[in-house]
Amino acid sequence: MSTLLEDMMDALIRIxxxxxxxxxxxxxxxxxxxxxxxxxxxxxxxxGQKDPVLVDKIMKDLDSNKDNKVDFNExxxxxxxxxxxxxxxxxxxxxxxxx
Numbered sequence: 001m002s003t004l005l006e007d008m009m010d011a012l013i014r015i016x017x018x019x020x021x022x023x024x025x026x027x028x029x030x031x032x033x034x035x036x037x038x039x040x041x042x043x044x045x046x047x048g049q050k051d052p053v054l055v056d057k058i059m060k061d062l063d064s065n066k067d068n069k070v071d072f073n074e075x076x077x078x079x080x081x082x083x084x085x086x087x088x089x090x091x092x093x094x095x096x097x098x099x
Contacts, residue, residue: 030068
């Protein structure tokens, strides 16, 4: 039986490949695939965002090798950064609540 962390790692891999397998290079996200992943899988993070070029900005920030695609390593950086931000927010909330 796998652990919760192992299940989450498996989920990250499956989610990435669910979207990367739709166009062109099946091991990288195109801009369209990234946009679909973000809007489908990170709806709470993107709700209220009105920036029409947000996906372009995210793509530029993630695309460290400048191939106009996001590979799994680059994708994991996004997930890790968002997780850190969530943890920081949670810690601040706990402090405000007196925990």
